Amino acid sequence: QVQLVESGGGLVQAGGSLRLSCAASGRTFSSYSMGWFRLAPGKEREFVGAISWSGDSTSYSDSVKGRFTISRNNARNTGYLQMNSLKPEDTAIYYCALSSAAVQRTTISEYRYWGQGTQVTVSS
Numbered sequence: 001q002v003q004l005v006e007s008g009g010g011l012v013q014a015g016g017s018l019r020l021s022c023a024a025s026g027r028t029f030s031s032y033s034m035g036w037f038r039l040a041p042g043k044e045r046e047f048v049g050a051i052s053w054s055g056d057s058t059s060y061s062d063s064v065k066g067r068f069t070i071s072r073n074n075a076r077n078t079g080y081l082q083m084n085s086l087k088p089e090d091t092a093i094y095y096c097a098l099s100s101a102a103v104q105r106t107t108i109s110e111y112r113y114w115g116q117g118t119q120v121t122v123s124s
Helices: none
Strands: 002-007 010-013 018-026 033-039 046-051 058-060 068-073 078-083 092-099 118-123
Touching (some): 018 118, 033 068
Antiparallel strands (some): 033 046, 092 118
């Protein structure tokens, strides 16, 4: 079993930055690829980005590519989502998740463990 706890969310003005963290406990964090998803009001949960278990490969949705960066520190059992140039449409609850796959996955069903989410609000 793995427990995930996100942190770092908050209120930021458009154009600003936030860094989300995802702390893992339980089974070996480095055995899993990690993804970030978000849920905005009135929308379905969507893929934001993901990183392989080793950290040497990443994928991003078109809506965040070039603005968001995913990284991980396996020694600290922690993953990160650096969000720059934030837009009001980035407002959502952000979730981290772990997949048993070694490489990054983009679909919700491929993720086994989920955090509780952290709210990000971007004001215009």
